[in-house]
Amino acid sequence: MNKTNVEKLFFTDHGAIPNNPDLPLVLYRGILSGYIESCAEQFAINNWTNSWKNGVFDYHHYHSNTHEVLGIVGGTAVITFGGEQGEAVEVNKGDVVVIPAGVGHKKERGSADFKVVGAYPNGMDHDLKTGKPEERPKVIENIQNVPSPDKDPILGRNGPLIEIWSHVNRN
Known part of the structure; x- marks a missing residue:
């Protein structure tokens, strides 16, 4: 694998989407070239399993019980991370995004051939949260x-x- 440009994005709690108070989203540019x-096999070698291949939902959502990795295996897209007040990021074939638990994501637009491979550490089953008020405070506890x-x-x-992520004091 080709080591490449690594970007970190931090998001704070925006109310509906809690984001992650401790961990940044990590974006690797072009690492899958x-x-x-x-892609799925590489994730599995490193124990990121329960993989799937598809796109990204076109509504804000997050997972409170697991982190998620997205390998961009086709096309391009603009994904907003961090909820309504988050940041729109263009991703391209070959990029990888590691999304910490709690960080919102939504596909704003994508090319016709946009495809991702997703997976979770230790093959976790993920929950799907959309920022409804009744989701709190349980999701905050889950994320922590x-x-x-x-x-x-x-x-x-x-x-x-x-x-x-090692600089964060986690359980």
Whole structure:
């Protein structure tokens, strides 16, 4: 795998979408170049499993009980991360996004061939939350209790995600 540009995005609680108070979203630009067809397998090698291949929902949502990785395996899209007041980010084939538990995401627009492979650390089953008031305070507790993964979904034990997220005091 090709080491590449790594970006970190931090989001605060916006009310409906809690985001994650401790962990940044991590974006790897172009890291999958040449490995598009083996994206799910690469995630699985690093214990990010329960994978799927599709797109990203066109409404704000998040997962309170697990982190999520998205490997962009086709096309381009603009995804807003962090809820209504979040940040619109263009992603392209070859990019990987690691979304911490609680961080909202919504596809704003995408090319006709936009496709992602998603997976979760330790094969977690994810919940689907949309920011309804009745979801709190349980989701806040869930987010705080999600363990950090043992491996970066692309680069394993020595990947940037492990270094970036290791500075957070988690259970």
